[in-house]
Amino acid sequence: MELDGRVAVVTGGGSGIGRALCLALASRGCGGVVVADLDEVAAQTVAAEVEAAGGAALAVACDVGDPMQVDGLLHLAVERFGTVHLVCNNAGILRSGAAWETTLEEWDATFAVNVWGVVNGVRTFVPHLIAQGEGHVVNTASLAGLTAAPGLAAYNASKHAVVALSETLHRDLLVSGHAGVGVSVLCPGLVATPIVDDPVTRSGRTDVGRLIGEALAERIPTSMAPEEVAAAVLASVEDGRFYVLTHPEQTIAMVQQRFDDIVQGRVPAPGTSPD
Ligand SMILES: NC(=O)c1ccc[n+]([C@@H]2O[C@H](COP(=O)([O-])OP(=O)(O)OC[C@H]3O[C@@H](n4cnc5c(N)ncnc54)[C@H](O)[C@@H]3O)[C@@H](O)[C@H]2O)c1
Numbered sequence: 001m002e003l004d005g006r007v008a009v010v011t012g013g014g015s016g017i018g019r020a021l022c023l024a025l026a027s028r029g030c031g032g033v034v035v036a037d038l039d040e041v042a043a044q045t046v047a048a049e050v051e052a053a054g055g056a057a058l059a060v061a062c063d064v065g066d067p068m069q070v071d072g073l074l075h076l077a078v079e080r081f082g083t084v085h086l087v088c089n090n091a092g093i094l095r096s097g098a099a100w101e102t103t104l105e106e107w108d109a110t111f112a113v114n115v116w117g118v119v120n121g122v123r124t125f126v127p128h129l130i131a132q133g134e135g136h137v138v139n140t141a142s143l144a145g146l147t148a149a150p151g152l153a154a155y156n157a158s159k160h161a162v163v164a165l166s167e168t169l170h171r172d173l174l175v176s177g178h179a180g181v182g183v184s185v186l187c188p189g190l191v192a193t194p195i196v197d198d199p200v201t202r203s204g205r206t207d208v209g210r211l212i213g214e215a216l217a218e219r220i221p222t223s224m225a226p227e228e229v230a231a232a233v234l235a236s237v238e239d240g241r242f243y244v245l246t247h248p249e250q251t252i253a254m255v256q257q258r259f260d261d262i263v264q265g266r267v268p269a270p271g272t273s274p275d
Contacts, residue, residue: 001136001182001237004029007081009073011064011121012091014042016193017140017186020226021088022046024234026055032081036062036073038091056081064091064117070124084128086237089121090140090186092158094195096213099153107154114158115165122169126181130173134180136237139166143189143247147254149271151212163187170242184236189247190216190223 008025012018014037022033023046033050037043040061047059058080062073077084092114095106118139129135144152145159166185173181196217229246236244245251261268 001085001134001240003086003234003238005031006085007032007034007077007083008086008088009034009036009077009084009125010088010090011036011062011073011117012140013037013088014039014046016195017188017191017226017229018088018090019046019049020230021090021233022050022057023053024227024230025086026050026053026057028234030055030086032056032058032077034058034060034073034077034081034084036060036064036091038063064089064120065112067120067123070117070120074124074128078128083132084125085132085135086138087121087125087129087135088138088140088233089118090138091117092140092142092195094152094155094216096151096155096216097153097209098151101209102154110154110158111161114155115161118162118165122165126169126173129181130178136182136184137166137169138184138186138233138237138244139169140186140188141166143187143251143254145185146187146251147258147271148268149212151208166242182237182240184233184242184244186229186233186236186244187246187251188224188229188244189250190220191226191229191246192221192223193226196220 008030010018010021013022013035022035025033033055035043035047035057043059047057050057060073060076062069095110139162141162142159144156145163148156163185166183170183232244232246
């Protein structure tokens with residue numbers, strides 16, 4: 001889908017990859033960028049950055065885990081810009097911890113944003129895109145949606161759900177004759193954003209939970225720039241590419257190993273970290 005003159009909604013647009021997406025969309029000529037975030041001040045700051053760069057922006061405070069608020073997001077976007085063409089279901093959180101130590105609150109919080117946030121985005125925006133006859137949905141999963149490193153039980157499970165939902169959405173649209181609505185699933189490796197700044201992220205109580213949280217906190221700041229990820233996403237929307245891999249060699253090697261384990265009936269190797 002061409003981006004020039006189109007209207008985009010980005011959830012989690014107030015920081016990291018979402019912020020980079022908003023700025024890249026504006027510089028690619030989008031007619032409107034809706035910056036949605038739980039953090040209203042962050043959304044307003046990014047909207048101001050988009051406008052300073054010559055784009056048109058709307059900041060919306062929105063908790064993607066709440067279906068009513070996501071419906072409200074569509075309503076506000078249409079009220080301001082007339083329609084929506086591109087939806088980036090990008091908001092996400094990360095909690096580290098071994099499978100048995102992750103608390104019910106951590107499972108709930110992770111799934112509320114990472115899974116229900118995407119489900120709500122799909123349920124609200126896809127009917128609008130179908131009625132319009134064109135559009136594109138980008139769901140942010142992760143390398144953790146294709147492989148399962150230790151210490152990230154809830155995160156891995158949530159991101160696998162996003163990959164499965166995206167693949168199903170793509171096929172549902174095709175078999176129901178709505179090929180004008182495209183889908184991409186973004187599966188980044190480590191990206192330099194504040195996602196691990198939240199102290200709760202490093203809340204692992206066993207060694208595996210703590211170690212993975214600390215390893216991520218150490219490695220993320222020097223990893224890929226979010227601007228590079230945003231450029232890959234925009235190119236994928238324009239080219240109609242489904243899987244968006246920011247670290248293709250590493251990702252494909254890990255996916256291949258998993259596939260080989262399944263085919264050859266091997267027990268998965270311990271693995272070390274998500275990158
Ligand atoms: N940074 C990485 O290494 C990495 C790697 C793979 C995937 N991802 C995924 O990329 C996406 C963006 O993450 P990021 O790294 O830019 O993190 P980030 O913390 O910089 O940005 C996430 C944004 O989402 C917002 N948010 C959190 N809960 C929300 C909610 N309920 N409703 C609306 N907004 C909410 C936050 O306020 C924040 O502005 C996430 O889905 C994350 O899982 C990140």
